[in-house]
């Protein structure tokens with residue numbers, strides 16, 4: 571199938587990011603300042619690496635980025651950016667908490683998406699499983715006051731997920747970045763300040 575080369579695809583290429591998804595994080599950062607200089611960031615579902623690169627630049631050399639994905643993620647290094655530690659792992663694996671909980675993070679990001687089938691309800695449920703696992707990981711590894719930004723495919727149970735997120739964070743908002751395709755059912759739950 572021919573790739574749709576839209577405005578954000580071209581912009582990502584020009585700015586040397588491996589995926590257009592970077593702008594879904596950039597927009598949230600510009601509006602809500604969820605990443606701060608010196609932050610430690612965990613990026614779940616990090617491949618091909620755009621969010622990790624963007625986060626590493628935002629938090630700077632005194633920060634740190636750990637990325638996790640089912641796939642190997644190519645590592646890039648930029649002057650003035652945080653070091654990146656990119657792991658190949660399944661977030662459902664039994665030892666994931668042990669692997670990640672050796673560190674504490676200021677921010678947990680999740681752009682994880684399931685392999686979609688085109689069947690709306692089951693794709694929504696699979697996305698919810700990923701988002702709930704991301705929330706459980708965030709609750710285990712975030713420092714007090716930490717932030718969480720997580721993709722979920724909208725559907726009949728996404729409101730329940732947002733309510734679950736509200737139990738952990740002081741401020742929760744559902745956002746649909748401009749760079750997220752209108753036809754896509756994805757939205758992002760932005761949760762600030764872990765209680």
Ligand SMILES: C[S@@+](CC[C@H](N)C(=O)[O-])C[C@H]1O[C@@H](n2cnc3c(N)ncnc32)[C@H](O)[C@@H]1O
Nearest residue numbers: 615617618619620621639640660661681682683
């Ligand atoms: C939309 S891509 C992420 C793009 C990334 N944010 C970027 O900007 O480059 C979604 C990723 O979620 C990952 N993923 C899906 N299920 C996962 C799982 N169980 N464990 C780890 N990663 C997973 C996929 O392998 C895929 O690379």
